[in-house]
Amino acid sequence: MNATDFELNISLPADARFAKAMRDLAAHAARYAGGREQDVERYGAAVERVVIACLDRAPAGAPVLVILRRGAGPVEFLIGCESRTDAAAHDAGIAVGWTREQGTPMCRVALDL
Numbered sequence: 001m002n003a004t005d006f007e008l009n010i011s012l013p014a015d016a017r018f019a020k021a022m023r024d025l026a027a028h029a030a031r032y033a034g035g036r037e038q039d040v041e042r043y044g045a046a047v048e049r050v051v052i053a054c055l056d057r058a059p060a061g062a063p064v065l066v067i068l069r070r071g072a073g074p075v076e077f078l079i080g081c082e083s084r085t086d087a088a089a090h091d092a093g094i095a096v097g098w099t100r101e102q103g104t105p106m107c108r109v110a111l112d113l
Contacts, residue, residue, distance in 0.1 A: 003033050007069035014058030016051075022066065023048035026077045029068050030111050033075050039093060043111040046094050047077045050107050054081035065104050074110040081107040 006029070012018050027044030035043065058064050058080070065080040078101055095110045 003070075005071060006032075007067065007071075010066045010068075011063040012066060014055050014060060014062050014064050016055045019048050019051040019055065022051045022077070022079075025068060026075075026109070029070070029077075030075045030113075033070050033113055035075070035111060035113055039111060039113075042091055043075070043094055043109070046091055046096065047109050050077075050081075050096065050109050051079055054079045054107055057082045065102065065106070067101060067106070074112045077109045078106040080104045 008029075012022075023044040026047040027040050030040045030043045031037070055064060059082075065078075067076070067078040069076050069078075074095075078099065081098075082105070084098060084107075093112045095108075095112070097108050097110075099106050099108050
């Protein structure tokens, strides 16, 4: 793993208590990739809002897929989400969108560095 190319796949229970841990994980990845501290903090906060919204919508006890990665582009945090949410507004340099990964609908929070 290096600062320009990494991927972490995890599964977590549908429990909003994991939102802070996901915020910290996303912030750490952005910092590791060379993000400025103010961008890292905004990114972590955006990820936490999305995680809370997605975990609140997930079926109780169901595992939720999370992917944290960086390839040639932005740092990306993806979380399985059953329905779209407006919990995370767009912020300068942070994009929130929807995609499908591994057959799962996911919310994608990306930080351009």
